[in-house]
Amino acid sequence: xxxxxxxxxxxxxxxxxxYVLYGRVLARRVFRLDPQRSTPAHxxxxxxxxxxxxxxxxxxxxxxxxxxxxxxxxPAIAVTWGWLPAVIWVVVGAIxxxxxxxxxxxxxxxxxxxxxxxxxxxxxxxxxxRLLFLLLIFFLMSLAMGAFVGAISSFFVNFRPDxxxxxxxxxxxxxxxxxxxxRFGWRLGPTTFVGLLAFGGLILWGVAEPITTYSxxxxxxxxxxxxxARQLAETGExxxxxxxxxxxxxxxxxxxxxxxxxxxxxxxxxxxxxxxWIVVLLAYGFVAxxxxxxxxxxxxxxxxxxxxxxxxxxxxxxxxVAAVASxxxxxxxxxxxxxxxxxxxxxxxxLVTIACGAVSGFHSxxxxxxTVRQLDRETDAxxxxxxxxxxxxxxxxxxxxxCTAGLGAAAWAEGGTYASWSGIKGSLGAQLAxxxxxxxxxxxxxxxxxxxxxxxxxxxxxxxxxxxLDSATRLLRFNVEELFxxxxxxxxxxxxxxSLVAVAGIAFFALVPAGKALWxxxxxxxxxxxxxxxxxxxxxxxKLRRPFGTTLVTLVPMLIMLATxxxxxxxxxxxxxxxxxxxxxxxxxxxxxxxxAAWLIVExxxxxxxxxxxVEFDLPARSPHDDEQRRVESAGHLG
Amino acid sequence: xxADVSVVLICATPEHVVGAGCCGSITQYAFSSGERxxxxxxxxxxxxxxxxxxxxxxFFSTSxxxxxxxxxxxxxxxxxxYLAPKLMRDVLRYRPGWRAGLRTLFQHFPxxxxxxxxxxxxxxxRLPDPDQLCHVVAERLAxxxxxxxxx
Numbered sequence: 001x002x003x004x005x006x007x008x009x010x011x012x013x014x015x016x017x018x019y020v021l022y023g024r025v026l027a028r029r030v031f032r033l034d035p036q037r038s039t040p041a042h043x044x045x046x047x048x049x050x051x052x053x054x055x056x057x058x059x060x061x062x063x064x065x066x067x068x069x070x071x072x073x074x075p076a077i078a079v080t081w082g083w084l085p086a087v088i089w090v091v092v093g094a095i096x097x098x099x100x101x102x103x104x105x106x107x108x109x110x111x112x113x114x115x116x117x118x119x120x121x122x123x124x125x126x127x128x129x130r131l132l133f134l135l136l137i138f139f140l141m142s143l144a145m146g147a148f149v150g151a152i153s154s155f156f157v158n159f160r161p162d163x164x165x166x167x168x169x170x171x172x173x174x175x176x177x178x179x180x181x182x183r184f185g186w187r188l189g190p191t192t193f194v195g196l197l198a199f200g201g202l203i204l205w206g207v208a209e210p211i212t213t214y215s216x217x218x219x220x221x222x223x224x225x226x227x228x229a230r231q232l233a234e235t236g237e238x239x240x241x242x243x244x245x246x247x248x249x250x251x252x253x254x255x256x257x258x259x260x261x262x263x264x265x266x267x268x269x270x271x272x273x274x275x276x277w278i279v280v281l282l283a284y285g286f287v288a289x290x291x292x293x294x295x296x297x298x299x300x301x302x303x304x305x306x307x308x309x310x311x312x313x314x315x316x317x318x319x320x321v322a323a324v325a326s327x328x329x330x331x332x333x334x335x336x337x338x339x340x341x342x343x344x345x346x347x348x349x350x351l352v353t354i355a356c357g358a359v360s361g362f363h364s365x366x367x368x369x370x371t372v373r374q375l376d377r378e379t380d381a382x383x384x385x386x387x388x389x390x391x392x393x394x395x396x397x398x399x400x401x402x403c404t405a406g407l408g409a410a411a412w413a414e415g416g417t418y419a420s421w422s423g424i425k426g427s428l429g430a431q432l433a434x435x436x437x438x439x440x441x442x443x444x445x446x447x448x449x450x451x452x453x454x455x456x457x458x459x460x461x462x463x464x465x466x467x468x469l470d471s472a473t474r475l476l477r478f479n480v481e482e483l484f485x486x487x488x489x490x491x492x493x494x495x496x497x498x499s500l501v502a503v504a505g506i507a508f509f510a511l512v513p514a515g516k517a518l519w520x521x522x523x524x525x526x527x528x529x530x531x532x533x534x535x536x537x538x539x540x541x542x543k544l545r546r547p548f549g550t551t552l553v554t555l556v557p558m559l560i561m562l563a564t565x566x567x568x569x570x571x572x573x574x575x576x577x578x579x580x581x582x583x584x585x586x587x588x589x590x591x592x593x594x595x596x597a598a599w600l601i602v603e604x605x606x607x608x609x610x611x612x613x614x615v616e617f618d619l620p621a622r623s624p625h626d627d628e629q630r631r632v633e634s635a636g637h638l639g
Numbered sequence: 640x641x642a643d644v645s646v647v648l649i650c651a652t653p654e655h656v657v658g659a660g661c662c663g664s665i666t667q668y669a670f671s672s673g674e675r676x677x678x679x680x681x682x683x684x685x686x687x688x689x690x691x692x693x694x695x696x697x698f699f700s701t702s703x704x705x706x707x708x709x710x711x712x713x714x715x716x717x718x719x720x721y722l723a724p725k726l727m728r729d730v731l732r733y734r735p736g737w738r739a740g741l742r743t744l745f746q747h748f749p750x751x752x753x754x755x756x757x758x759x760x761x762x763x764x765r766l767p768d769p770d771q772l773c774h775v776v777a778e779r780l781a782x783x784x785x786x787x788x789x790x
Contacts, residue, residue, distance in 0.1 A: 046689055046693065047689030047692030048688075051689070051713055052696075053712065057713075057714055057721050060715075060721045061652070064718070181749065182750060185749035187747045187748055187749060188747075188748060192746070301717060302716060302717050304717075305717035305718070305719065306719070309720060
């Protein structure tokens with residue numbers, strides 16, 4: 001059973017069967033989706049937010065919005081416990097918890113005229129619930145962005161200096177493309193073609209000229225030694241410094257040659273270089289969150305969409321070719337189940353490490369925020385909510401295979417990336433590098449040279465992180481503005497103050513030297529949000545007086561998510577306190593998040609105690625867009 | 640069943656952010672209290688496309704022969720997995736002529752764009768107004784090429 005393609009096919013079959021069997025049961029018996037019942041997209045149709053959209057269109061929008069760095073980084077860490085537990089959790093979690101969660105959030109929001117899950121929470125549980133939701137989301141996003149910023153800084157410095165030029169060059173190319181297409185009326189197809197060509201050129205440039213930023217912080221002798229080693233490497237000398245000359249590789253090179261002073265100098269420069277990158281990334285997040293979306297976010301995202309689909313298609317293609325040719329990339333090198341001495345216990349940490357990919361509380365925001373307003377028929381919630389989550393599960397399985405099969409046996413041997421939980425230096429960046437190397441080996445099977453494949457995947461991952469960083473900083477900004485308004489502090493609810501608070505929140509976590517603990521804390525908070533969303537969905541079914549048996553499909557996942565996340569949180573706090581130098585910042589945040597969750601649970605229990613049937617679904621409709629409506633009606637004289 | 644007239648409106652939507660979902664798609668509705676606020680950065684183009692969408696939907700859902708079907712869809716250009724095949728299908732089905740067809744297939748149009756039966760109907764940097772678009776759709780419905788009219 002070490003055949004990567006076979007495992008992937010089995011997972012695909014399970015997902016398919018779950019969609020046909022379990023998904024339909026949920027749609028018909030539990031949520032009782034009715035194709036004849038009008039949806040918010042029809043009731044409040046404005047062609048902008050509320051517009052009936054065909055399933056293939058909406059699926060593309062929804063899937064692209066939920067598939068990002070989360071389902072890449074989580075599985076890449078979780079395979080430390082072996083490939084089998086990771087695959088089982090992705091499959092079981094996605095089918096019985098994640099997809100139920102997404103479909104439930106979408107359905108509840110449908111019945112509340114397309115309102116957000118936070119608003120629904122207020123209606124079902126009480127006004128304080130919404131404020132608690134907002135606070136929880138603030139911590140959740142700050143944690144996630146802190147982890148991403150830390151991972152990317154480590155990635156650039158320690159592993160992929162070749163990604164620096166294309167990552168930042170892509171930003172410039174995307175801005176030019178965006179300005180051209182969105183502002184100057186350039187033709188979409190030709191501009192995209194030129195933009196993608198430029199992107200390819202940037203990757204080639206990045207491969208040819210890796211930017212070893214750590215050497216900016218080393219003494220001049222070490223900088224010269226690194227430059228000399230690079231020259232030797234370019235002449236093709238064997239056993240030389242390996243491209244792309246990351247700090248880890250440079251330290252290895254100098255240590256093996258007894259040039260310990262250079263290795264130590266590089267080791268000392270790494271934290272300073274990472275700090276510099278963190279500052280640059282935070283500054284980027286601040287600037288991007290206050291700039292108009294059409295200037296930076298939207299155009300870069302346009303290029304990103306091609307990267308997402310190209311990376312997925314190439315990796316799948318590579319795995320398929322490897323399977324047909326019986327290549328080594330199809331052989332899973334990792335043990336099915338591993339015991340790693342310094343790793344936290346598999347239970348509950350596996351369930352919080354793979355959050356996105358199995359179940360993610362954040363999906364409730366996407367489902368209830370945007371997607372629900374475009375559902376043409378209620379029954380479309382099944383392919384969109386349930387189907388897209390299963391598709392994300394497929395992405396997570398592919399990443400697991402890239403790390404356990406594509407990466408090669410060396411990564412699992414002593415001294416390799418996955419030899420221990422703490423791993424080689426660089427922490428989260430090491431996991432990103434593992435995905436890049438493993439994925440590039442798949443790409444090699446479809447004829448893409450390793451250096452180019454690695455650079456392409458590295459830039460794709462960085463691009464996801466950057467897009468997520470600026471959209472999440474913007475989202476955090478909205479969150480902070482809303483929090484200030486809720487606290488009756490409207491003078492603080494402006495974009496600059498709110499952006500500063502948002503960036504400060506991210507910086508707080510990015511600068512905490514917590515490594516993977518930060519990711520597990522993010523995962524825990526994310527799962528807690530998923531549990532609370534499932535609690536809201538369960539309460540919704542209870543208020544509708546659905547038979548207890550049918551509500552079990554949301555109650556059981558809710559209990560699992562709340563129990564595992566609280567368990568993991570308490571375990572983490574004990575770990576933070578037991579450390580030689582306790583990480584008080586994370587202890588404090590964990591306790592606050594736990595307190596918020598406990599409060600929300602108490603509020604929900606009180607709402608259950610009020611009994612079924614006291615909720616009003618027929619909320620007042622939004623006021624129509626009068627000025628736009630006149631323009632629409634003016635077309636009515638035609639004919 | 641394929642529509643008699645297919646209208647594709649292509650316009651970017653800020654809320655759809657690729658690769659951001661697990662950590663927050665850019666939707667303010669998670670935080671706003673239900674009323675629609677103006678999305679920061681939402682540009683006029685999106686509102687104009689919304690007006691066109693509603694115009695076609697409202698007018699052709701009530702005032703034409705029920706046997707004729709008008710499909711209108713708003714697509715984000717980032718959703719190329721749907722958009723490119725959809726444009727190709729429309730060109731192959733409605734056969735707008737090689738020049739118009741190539742223009743559509745290679746997406747040789749600025750954003751936002753309106754494509755009716757495989758033909759781009761917007762001029763550079765300017766969408767048709769609702770009147771114009773509805774006229775174009777009505778013409779296509781009345782055309783002998785339209786399956787129902789021909790029948």
